[in-house]
Amino acid sequence: MPSSAVPPGALRSGPVAAVTLWWGGRSGLQAAILALVLLGGFLLGSNTLANMERFGITPGFAFLGRPAGFEIGEALLDYRPQDSYALALLVGLLNTVKVALAGCLIATVLGVLLGVARLSGNALLSGLVQGYVELVRSTPLLLQLFFWSATFQALPSPRQALNPLPGVFLCNRGIQLPAFADGRAGGWLLAAIALALALALAGTVLRRRLGRRDALSGLSVAAAACGLPAALLLASGAPLQVEVPELAGFNFSGGTTVSPEFSALLVGLVVNAAAMIAEIVRSGIQAVPAGQWEAARALGLPRHRIMRLVVLPQAMRVIVPLLTSSYLNLTKNSSLAVAIGFPDLVSVINTSANQTGQVLETMAIMMGAYLTVNLAVSAAMNLYNRRLAARGAR
Amino acid sequence: MTDGVLQSAPPLTSPRPRWQRLWAGLFGTPLNAAVTLCCLALLGWVVPPLLRWTLLDAVWVGPADRCSDAAGACWAFIGEKLRYILFGFYDQDRQWRPAAAGAILLALAGLSGMPLFWRRATLGLWLFGLAAALLLLTGGPAGPAVPTERWSGLPVSLLLAVVGLVGAFPLAVLLALARRSSMGGVRTLAVLFIEVTRGVPLIAVLYVATLLLPLMLPAGAAIDKLLRAQIAIVLFVSAYLAEILRAGLQSIPAGQYEAAQALGLGYWQSMRLVILPQALRTVIPSIVTLAIGLFQDTTLIIVIGLFDLLNTARTAAKDPAWLGFYDEAFSFAALIYLTVCVIASRYSLWLERRLRRC
Numbered sequence: 001m002p003s004s005a006v007p008p009g010a011l012r013s014g015p016v017a018a019v020t021l022w023w024g025g026r027s028g029l030q031a032a033i034l035a036l037v038l039l040g041g042f043l044l045g046s047n048t049l050a051n052m053e054r055f056g057i058t059p060g061f062a063f064l065g066r067p068a069g070f071e072i073g074e075a076l077l078d079y080r081p082q083d084s085y086a087l088a089l090l091v092g093l094l095n096t097v098k099v100a101l102a103g104c105l106i107a108t109v110l111g112v113l114l115g116v117a118r119l120s121g122n123a124l125l126s127g128l129v130q131g132y133v134e135l136v137r138s139t140p141l142l143l144q145l146f147f148w149s150a151t152f153q154a155l156p157s158p159r160q161a162l163n164p165l166p167g168v169f170l171c172n173r174g175i176q177l178p179a180f181a182d183g184r185a186g187g188w189l190l191a192a193i194a195l196a197l198a199l200a201l202a203g204t205v206l207r208r209r210l211g212r213r214d215a216l217s218g219l220s221v222a223a224a225a226c227g228l229p230a231a232l233l234l235a236s237g238a239p240l241q242v243e244v245p246e247l248a249g250f251n252f253s254g255g256t257t258v259s260p261e262f263s264a265l266l267v268g269l270v271v272n273a274a275a276m277i278a279e280i281v282r283s284g285i286q287a288v289p290a291g292q293w294e295a296a297r298a299l300g301l302p303r304h305r306i307m308r309l310v311v312l313p314q315a316m317r318v319i320v321p322l323l324t325s326s327y328l329n330l331t332k333n334s335s336l337a338v339a340i341g342f343p344d345l346v347s348v349i350n351t352s353a354n355q356t357g358q359v360l361e362t363m364a365i366m367m368g369a370y371l372t373v374n375l376a377v378s379a380a381m382n383l384y385n386r387r388l389a390a391r392g393a394r
Numbered sequence: 395m396t397d398g399v400l401q402s403a404p405p406l407t408s409p410r411p412r413w414q415r416l417w418a419g420l421f422g423t424p425l426n427a428a429v430t431l432c433c434l435a436l437l438g439w440v441v442p443p444l445l446r447w448t449l450l451d452a453v454w455v456g457p458a459d460r461c462s463d464a465a466g467a468c469w470a471f472i473g474e475k476l477r478y479i480l481f482g483f484y485d486q487d488r489q490w491r492p493a494a495a496g497a498i499l500l501a502l503a504g505l506s507g508m509p510l511f512w513r514r515a516t517l518g519l520w521l522f523g524l525a526a527a528l529l530l531l532t533g534g535p536a537g538p539a540v541p542t543e544r545w546s547g548l549p550v551s552l553l554l555a556v557v558g559l560v561g562a563f564p565l566a567v568l569l570a571l572a573r574r575s576s577m578g579g580v581r582t583l584a585v586l587f588i589e590v591t592r593g594v595p596l597i598a599v600l601y602v603a604t605l606l607l608p609l610m611l612p613a614g615a616a617i618d619k620l621l622r623a624q625i626a627i628v629l630f631v632s633a634y635l636a637e638i639l640r641a642g643l644q645s646i647p648a649g650q651y652e653a654a655q656a657l658g659l660g661y662w663q664s665m666r667l668v669i670l671p672q673a674l675r676t677v678i679p680s681i682v683t684l685a686i687g688l689f690q691d692t693t694l695i696i697v698i699g700l701f702d703l704l705n706t707a708r709t710a711a712k713d714p715a716w717l718g719f720y721d722e723a724f725s726f727a728a729l730i731y732l733t734v735c736v737i738a739s740r741y742s743l744w745l746e747r748r749l750r751r752c
Binding site for chain 1: 415416418419420422426429430433434436437575576577578579580581583590593594595596597598601602605606609610611612613686690691693694696697704708720721724727728731732735736739
């Protein structure tokens with residue numbers, strides 16, 4: 001109750017007063033509840049330890065150093081069955097991060113396009129998008145993943161592979177894509193892209209600081225951001241030959257292969273999340289009052305500038321918090337990988353827990369990993385959101 | 395539009411009739427016409443094969459070998475396997491029991507959607523209905539008991555979703571109140587539970603319930619696997635429900651709290667009689683959305699080896715006599731989920747409009 005909650009004198013500042021204010025009143029009740037929770041935790045914990053002893057399992061994280069002994073279908077790191085459990089778990093975590101990052105990126109692009117299409121004046125287009133959104137939102141994600149998994153498995157064999165784009169082949173062994181012949185080229189390219197992004201960011205900030213658009217034209221920033229890394233890349237002599245996959249015998253050689261499991265998971269997650277993001281974008285744009293459109297039009301702004309300068313900045317304040325939660329959902333939903341055979345974190349954890357019996361430790365690692373990823377994503381998005389909110393308040 | 399003077403803007407409210415606006419949207423500009431043609435081409439590419447598969451070339455009755463010759467869907471498979479997909483391994487001659495239990499659960503959910511039933515007496519109806527459904531499923535009071543390993547199919551999906559939501563309610567109310575309480579210790583506990591639960595996927599919670607929970611019990615004690623999944627779902631849902639209820643509590647103006655206090659009501663009395671009834675009413679649409687998600691999420695029990703509707707549909711296509719009709723099985727399951735969820739979301743939209751009116 002508010003009246004009894006703040007004891008007189010709590011308004012003084014200082015650490016003691018802050019703690020008193022936080023604690024509130026009803027010390028007896030609170031202590032009883034806390035004691036009850038602690039007692040419950042202690043009972044469950046001691047039961048667990050007793051049971052582990054009964055089964056001959058030593059509690060602790062020593063098992064992480066032991067060899068895992070199981071294969072992992074695809075790994076970003078160099079992993080073999082004789083490597084440790086720690087490495088196996090890391091491989092699983094990286095697989096989860098990989099599918100989540102790729103999924104968030106593609107789903108955002110697709111979702112924004114669909115959201116705008118939904119709002120277009122074209123009744124046929126917006127009807128199609130609405131049907132898609134409704135179909136995706138009314139069926140379980142796991143069912144959709146089973147469907148995509150079955151679809152990728154039903155693709156023809158490598159000899160009759162589909163060839164939708166030059167150099168891209170679809171078959172039941174996965175998606176074959178062109179890739180750099182030299183493995184190091186990808187690293188160089190990533191570094192160049194990172195440099196370009198950093199330059200573009202620095203240029204934009206500099207332009208803002210200078211306060212004058214003409215002092216440093218956008219064109220020169222763009223030229224510097226693209227040209228400099230490209231020149232460096234060419235000058236470094238990095239091996240940039242692209243290799244196209246070719247049919248050799250019963251399978252493809254050259255290029256790179258995206259496994260059917262990863263493809264099914266990524267497509268399923270993207271199709272699902274894009275429907276959610278489309279709805280978020282639509283509701284965000286619709287949340288901007290019609291008066292804003294009319295005022296901007298009265299000022300004589302053309303339509304695309306109304307969108308960019310007036311509507312989108314205001315819509316973003318509605319969109320960003322919702323977008324955060326759909327990114328978090330996608331990350332959590334990637335755990336459904338275990339049902340279609342992609343070795344994500346949950347799948348590796350499950351295998352490890354069954355092999356070692358170290359259930360408590362593996363479950364703690366799994367919860368900890370998801371909580372860390374979640375907290376990191378929401379912290380980053382909150383930072384961005386605060387900037388947006390601050391800009392609105394100014 | 396380009397010269398930027400006021401007169402160049404078109405009138406803001408269009409006086410043109412509806413079909414003219416529709417036509418302008420479809421073919422008004424070259425871009426719109428191109429988009430429309432692309433959409434038509436897409437439809438022309440997708441719809442005819444789909445129609446041929448589902449209807450024209452489909453096999454509706456007959457044995458499995460007739461299906462393997464046909465190019466279309468094999469709905470005869472669904473007809474043959476209907477009882478297995480709906481009720482799974484439940485005793486063949488007593489499948490009226492899970493059917494009745496499922497009907498009771500659906501009826502309870504449907505009735506609770508009507509504003510007429512938003513009263514305290516409905517609580518008694520729920521207790522009675524849930525008890526009856528469970529009694530039917532267990533096989534009692536007459537006849538041999540049916541172990542939960544044989545409970546499967548649609549009734550299990552409904553049971554997990556309905557009990558998950560209803561069971562989460564008391565805990566969620568306590569959590570929401572605790573999170574808004576001025577008592578720091580209790581508030582911290584609530585925040586910890588809610589944020590940790592919302593931060594991990596349901597599959598993780600299900601694994602904890604299947605693998606870790608048995609270890610946490612004293613030696614010799616055991617909890618049924620289905621019950622463990624149900625407990626996991628209740629705990630998981632309560633965190634989400636608590637956040638929805640908290641939003642409802644926040645939407646109640648401070649004057650209501652003060653008025654309840656001025657009437658001399660204590661904390662629990664004012665919550666029970668004044669605050670919660672109003673808060674609940676404002677968040678019913680959000681709860682319906684949560685329920686739709688929950689009904690879909692019950693499919694995740696597949697990963698711990700339980701048999702819900704999706705799993706029975708999937709395993710039906712593993713029968714050697716009817717091998718590999720996955721498309722038909724998944725389509726049928728999707729149709730059931732689609733029906734339930736579309737009805738629920740339409741209801742939610744209707745409810746939102748109605749609540750805004752009064």
